[in-house]
Amino acid sequence: MIRRVPVWTWRLLMLGVTSSHPRQPPTISSRPQECLPVYVYFHGGGWTSGDKSALTKYCANQAAGGIVVVNVNYRKPPRFYMGHVLEDANAALAWVRSNIEDYGGDPESVVLGGGSAGGQIAALADGGNNPAQLAGYYSLQPALAADHLRGLVQHCSVVDFSVFFQSGSGRRPSASQTEWLDGRFPPVFRSVPASEVYRRLHAFVRKVAGPTTNI
Numbered sequence: 001m002i003r004r005v006p007v008w009t010w011r012l013l014m015l016g017v018t019s020s021h022p023r024q025p026p027t028i029s030s031r032p033q034e035c036l037p038v039y040v041y042f043h044g045g046g047w048t049s050g051d052k053s054a055l056t057k058y059c060a061n062q063a064a065g066g067i068v069v070v071n072v073n074y075r076k077p078p079r080f081y082m083g084h085v086l087e088d089a090n091a092a093l094a095w096v097r098s099n100i101e102d103y104g105g106d107p108e109s110v111v112l113g114g115g116s117a118g119g120q121i122a123a124l125a126d127g128g129n130n131p132a133q134l135a136g137y138y139s140l141q142p143a144l145a146a147d148h149l150r151g152l153v154q155h156c157s158v159v160d161f162s163v164f165f166q167s168g169s170g171r172r173p174s175a176s177q178t179e180w181l182d183g184r185f186p187p188v189f190r191s192v193p194a195s196e197v198y199r200r201l202h203a204f205v206r207k208v209a210g211p212t213t214n215i
Contacts, residue, residue: 037109041114041122109148116156
């Protein structure tokens with residue numbers, strides 16, 4: 001039997017928030033007049049390793065460009081399954097919905113992103129808000145409305161798991177981003193490693209999730 005980490009404990013460990021606004025008490029009068037776009041990032045590591053701590057500098061660089069960044073940890077295989085991973089991703093989005101205004105972020109202007117395995121997790125978390133079948137497959141109730149997810153960032157991520165299987169021999173479309181992409185998906189930013197791309201990524205987030213964007 002898989003031992004599950006208590007939810008209250010895990011949520012204390014899974015999130016890191018970087019913002020140009022200091023955290024304020026949750027009162028309307030203390031919140032910033034203008035909320036910033038929110039960038040939720042999932043680390044890579046082949047689904048079985050990695051940690052948000054390695055992305056601290058990356059997230060700080062993006063936050064310096066005028067966005068609020070949420071750096072997310074998640075439970076990993078082989079001890080846990082993809083359903084647990086997406087449950088954690090959805091829990092992170094629920095936390096954003098309820099708390100991000102206290103850090104100067106706009107819960108209605110959120111971009112999801114990740115590197116390698118984290119990119120695939122971000123895409124499935126985003127996809128769960130588009131065709132309801134995907135959320136249903138993983139027994140998720142999406143934490144954010146689809147129109148509050150304004151963009152998707154993919155750094156060297158896997159997009160199609162069908163290449164690992166022969167036709168008709170156990171294909172898992174539920175894990176492949178390409179199975180769920182359609183006109184309802186937000187703008188997608190794809191890249192391979194390049195310092196200039198990483199440095200300027202915040203410009204994409206502001207463009208698709210800023211207050212003047214019409215989607």
